[in-house]
Amino acid sequence: MSDHAFLAPSSAGVWGPGGCPASPRMAQAFPEDGETQEAREGEAAHWWMAEAVEGREWPEGSQAPNGVPTTMEMAECAERMVSDIRALLPDMMVSHVLEERVHMPQIHPTLNWGRADFGAINVNTRTLYAWDYKFGHGYVDVFENWQLVDYMVGIANHFGVTITPEWTIDMRIYQPRSFHEDGPVKRVIVGGARFLELQAMLAAAAHEAAQPDAPMRTGPQCTYCPARHACPALRKVGGLAVDMSLRGVPSVLTAANAGLALRTIRTARERLEDLETGLEAQIMAAIRKGEAATGWTLEQGYGREKWTQPVADVIALGVLMGQDLAKPQEAITPAQARKKGIDETVISAYSEKPKGEMKLRPLDEKSIRKAFQ
Numbered sequence: 001m002s003d004h005a006f007l008a009p010s011s012a013g014v015w016g017p018g019g020c021p022a023s024p025r026m027a028q029a030f031p032e033d034g035e036t037q038e039a040r041e042g043e044a045a046h047w048w049m050a051e052a053v054e055g056r057e058w059p060e061g062s063q064a065p066n067g068v069p070t071t072m073e074m075a076e077c078a079e080r081m082v083s084d085i086r087a088l089l090p091d092m093m094v095s096h097v098l099e100e101r102v103h104m105p106q107i108h109p110t111l112n113w114g115r116a117d118f119g120a121i122n123v124n125t126r127t128l129y130a131w132d133y134k135f136g137h138g139y140v141d142v143f144e145n146w147q148l149v150d151y152m153v154g155i156a157n158h159f160g161v162t163i164t165p166e167w168t169i170d171m172r173i174y175q176p177r178s179f180h181e182d183g184p185v186k187r188v189i190v191g192g193a194r195f196l197e198l199q200a201m202l203a204a205a206a207h208e209a210a211q212p213d214a215p216m217r218t219g220p221q222c223t224y225c226p227a228r229h230a231c232p233a234l235r236k237v238g239g240l241a242v243d244m245s246l247r248g249v250p251s252v253l254t255a256a257n258a259g260l261a262l263r264t265i266r267t268a269r270e271r272l273e274d275l276e277t278g279l280e281a282q283i284m285a286a287i288r289k290g291e292a293a294t295g296w297t298l299e300q301g302y303g304r305e306k307w308t309q310p311v312a313d314v315i316a317l318g319v320l321m322g323q324d325l326a327k328p329q330e331a332i333t334p335a336q337a338r339k340k341g342i343d344e345t346v347i348s349a350y351s352e353k354p355k356g357e358m359k360l361r362p363l364d365e366k367s368i369r370k371a372f373q
Contacts, residue, residue: 007107007206009114009150014221016146017201018366021214026227033285038136044068045135046117049078050099053085053118074135076339077176080184081133084174085118088129095159096120096129102154106199108206112150119155127168130155134175142173142186144366146205149198163199167192179335222274229278237271263362 006024007015014023044064051058052075062070088094096119103113120129130152134140142148148171156163163169169190176184190198208214216233228234253261283293307314318325334351338344 005113006111007209009104009112009147009154012146012150012202014225015209016150016205017144019205019219019221020217020225020233021205021209021211022216022233023221023225023227024209025212025214026216026225026231030227030230032226040066040068041074042135044070045074045077046099046133048074049081049117049133052078052082053098077135078133080176081118081131081174084172084185085131088120091122093124094120094122097155097158100158102151102158104150104153104157106153106157107150107203108210111210112206113154114151116151116155119151119158121155121159121161125168126166127170128152128156128159128161128163129170129172131172131174134173135177136175137177139178139180139182140173140175140186142171142188144198145171145173145188146202148173149195149202152195153199153202163192163195165191165193165196167195169195176339218271220270222271223277225274225278227278228274229282231275231278234271234275234278237268238275262360266362 006028008024011023011027014020020026043066047064047066048058048070057075058070060070060072060075064070085096085098089096097116098118099115101113102116102119105112116130117133118129118131121127122129130148132145132148132151152169152171153163161167169192171188171190173186174184175186178184216231218231218233218237222228222231222234225231283296284298286293287296287298309317315326332340334347338347
């Protein structure tokens with residue numbers, strides 16, 4: 001069996017309901033060139049979290065199995081999830097899985113499996129838990145999160161449980177490095193009946209995605225698709241966006257029509273950006289291999305200038321030169337203080353979040369369902 005499923009749970013938000021059924025096939029045809037450093041760090045952070053749950057806490061700088069050194073940030077970020085798991089486990093009625101492979105034949109008989117970060121069951125309260133750890137910075141919503149739905153099916157299978165309406169489903173995303181108003185832990189609890197509806201929706205999407213002629217559909221899922229540079233559907237949308245930009249716009253529109261027009265323009269811009277970044281990656285890879293790309297070349301970029309010597313040596317140099325090269329002392333940010341465990345009431349008393357300018361936020365079907373549920 002391959003290490004990666006054709007219908008991977010981690011990509012369920014891409015091939016799942018509302019996504020692109022062709023994405024698994026396209027990703028297989030255009031695989032990414034190796035693992036990114038961010039992905040390697042995320043893998044090491046997951047390892048540290050699982051080790052800490054089991055009571056094995058490694059010192060900073062220890063190498064994870066993939067060779068990435070662990071950091072103090074990894075330890076600090078894992079604290080909340082590790083603490084919540086440890087609080088749950090002493091209950092004698094709770095069994096758990098931690099970083100284990102689970103299978104989801106109800107979603108697809110042969111193409112859907114993956115490694116769950118954490119899952120548990122309390123047979124006494126009829127509660128199932130699926131908690132996912134995210135080390136990245138990009139916000140991930142827990143509401144109708146198809147990766148969690150997928151893993152929950154596998155976790156239930158692992159424990160030999162058939163989910164019925166009487167069960168309670170507890171799904172969480174721990175994302176300590178995503179600074180969002182929802183906080184580092186996003187949680188949703190649904191009843192068994194609603195979960196079975198979500199499971200049926202995901203199974204239908206999996207069936208469509210497994211077909212050899214699964215259709216291509218553009219949307220937010222295009223942003224990280226490795227095949228976006230070669231996607232006919234995305235190119236078509238890009239062409240339509242260019243055509244639309246050449247048309248005149250009436251000087252006066254009703255609010256309703258203006259809203260529709262703005263949504264169309266923003267969607268077109270997002271898809272054009274997806275296509276642009278995909279083509280950029282393809283062209284850069286081609287030039288590195290010695291191929292010519294009409295109208296493009298590679299040039300070296302540079303970051304901000306920085307000292308190469310220790311800070312103390314630089315400050316001492318300034319004293320010798322009659323200049324103060326030290327920075328004024330600053331306090332850490334409220335968010336950093338929160339990560340250090342400072343009580344929220346104390347932080348609130350000493351800090352504020354100034355209001356910015358009003359801005360438009362698009363409403364979609366998912367956000368409306370989330371508001372009502």
